[in-house]
Amino acid sequence: MKKIWMKKSQSFKEAQDFDTRYYHAMSAQGRLEVMQFLREMYHKIKGRHKNESRKRLRRVIRVVQ
Numbered sequence: 001m002k003k004i005w006m007k008k009s010q011s012f013k014e015a016q017d018f019d020t021r022y023y024h025a026m027s028a029q030g031r032l033e034v035m036q037f038l039r040e041m042y043h044k045i046k047g048r049h050k051n052e053s054r055k056r057l058r059r060v061i062r063v064v065q
Contacts, residue, residue, distance in 0.1 A: 009015035
């Protein structure tokens with residue numbers, strides 16, 4: 001069983017600092033696994049096409065002027 005924990009912060013800045021330290025402490029592989037998990041959850045919630053390949057990252061470039 002996976003444990004779930006949370007951190008209570010006094011401000012948004014403190015929460016952001018905690019998140020930054022947390023993810024910097026993880027290995028690169030761990031960060032990729034978290035990102036892939038979040039992508040899978042997004043596709044499950046949004047009901048994307050089941051046959052759509054989600055193994056690779058989508059490459060998007062936006063020009064902002």
